[in-house]
Amino acid sequence: MKEVLSFLITNKVFYLATAGGDHPHVRPLGFVMDYNGKLAFSTSNQKDMYKQLVANPHVEICCVDAEFNTLRVRGKAVFCTTEETQRKALEVMPSLGNLYAVGDGKFEIFSLDNVQAVYQTISGEKRSLTV
Known part of the structure; x- marks a missing residue:
């Protein structure tokens, strides 16, 4: 878990893919805890x-570092929104406070279950990471 979290935090922007109907949707994210x-x-x-x-x-x-190594993380989103999780998110990334507040009725937190993570170097070497 530490290696995956560190990779995402260090590289600042990662991309999350969801499915909407029969189309995939990818968007950049920058918050993880x-x-x-x-x-x-x-x-x-x-x-x-x-x-x-x-x-x-x-x-x-999916996240790519400066050397073009990639991390792919797959899982199932489970919402865990509470005042506690919202407070912790705001502590981890205070700038989220520009968008959200604890108990504002729109700020949601989700975690991942059944996680699989694979790190791949630019030369193609792969290894599974423990999450």
Whole structure:
């Protein structure tokens, strides 16, 4: 888990893919935190991303570092929104406070279950990471 979290944080922007109907949707994200030993992310329940996660919680994340090594993380989104998770997210990334507030009715937190993570070097070497 530490290696996956560190890769995502270090590289700042990663891309999360969801399915909406019969079309994939990919968007950049920059917030991730450890919540009870799981990768956790945020969104707004006003966004299409939230609606897509509710309809089909299976996601994949892709992140590339400066040397073009990649990390792919696959899992099932599980919403864990509480005042505690919202507070922790705001502590981890205070700039989220420009968009959300604890208990604002739109700030959602989700973690990933059934996670599979694969790190691949630019030369094609792959290894599974423990999450």
